[in-house]
Amino acid sequence: MSRTDTGEKPPQGDRLDREEIAADPAARGVVYQTLATAFEHPTEELHAGLLAGQVKNGMQDALEATALDVSVPEFAPAESYEELSARYNRLFALGSAVVTDRTDGSVDKEGPAVSLYESSHRDDATWQTINVDLARAYEHYGLSVDTEERDHHDNLGLQLEFAGYLARRVALGEADAGAARRDFLDRHLTVFAGSLRDSLNDTDVAGVYADLATLLEQFVVADHADLADRYDGPSSTDRSEVSF
Template identity: 25%
Template sequence: MSRAATVSTSPEASAVSRPDAGDSSRANVYKRLSSALAFPDLALHERATADKWPDEIAAEVAALPYRLRMHDLAWPAPDDYDEMQSEYIRIFQIGGRRGPPCPLHEGHYTRDRSHTLRHLIRFYNYFNFHPAEGVMPDLLSIELEFMSHLAGGGVSDEQSLLRAQRDFLKRHLSWLSTLSERVARSGPPRFYGSLVKLADRFVAADQQFIKTTLGGIRDA
């Protein structure tokens, strides 16, 4: 059974330094969340049940250029791997007759999914990002992986890269707050409840951080 994370900080982003175009700390958190929100593999289950996950995510969050509240999050995952998979399927993939209570595809939270998909594909192609074949481009884990790709730098100049991250967060990850509310109502394992809540907080804080940073660059 996993223990609660011990990092206790403010939920808001506050710039402590001007980042480089490539920010490995932010890229690492996006990558970690992307991996954890994909269909659970045995490696994730083993880390979660062996108490490795809280330390891993806490260390990566602590390296961010701003503070993020985590003290109220706990990470107990189902002891049985099959149960963890079943809960993921129930909450995010199948659910009941009306479908999953908390779908992980952005298009379920927009008025026009086809427009959302086209816009995502243009974003991905422009920045030379290629999701795995057979995976819909609006899947949350793919969108978070793309943000890791952008935050890692090396694909554009600094201001353009930060503006792209700002725009992508605003246009394609604002639905995380709705997802977090739905997950809380679905009776999830604490692991997934905390995971989605952390993703929502991180995206909101990162959006504010980028906005503040772009303002500082313009004023420099």
């Protein structure tokens, strides 16, 4: 996970035989990590990959290695890298300020048009409840937010990286990580992804990010449904509750 730190390094020279890695969960991990990268501030490399179809083809190949029925949209931005970067900033990074009283300079400040933080998309839980729950989930696996890029635990990128991390653990034979991913999606990402998709579809400036959010929501829902079938025990909490 690029923005978390386990504090451990793998032993030098350790290599895994391909036959020891389950292809389906490994491919799901690739999709989660690719989506995490896609919702970061765009790089020129990402822009070039979107234009050339490499991002689409890569995710399509990964999804075809899974049991999930999820289609990948084109999401090729008809804009330059600078325009894509400006679109990202307009959607996710820049807030707005409106002078409400010119006599004393009062300003009403708002956040970005669309939030990449789960707590902004939920009315059923507080910021503290959501972030404490996520912090406990990360810490349970020895993970922590990278101090050099410190962010709130409910950031979309961190959650996608965590889901991908759990998928990779399943690929290495750890079944408990599959049940943990089911519960994590149940409490967090299924709700978050649906609200994010709705928020981006409600704005006419989302561009490629509307397609990415649609793919995200469809993939998370399909992954969650499949995990619920595979691990048919009850979820640890009700879907609307977020206490770990």
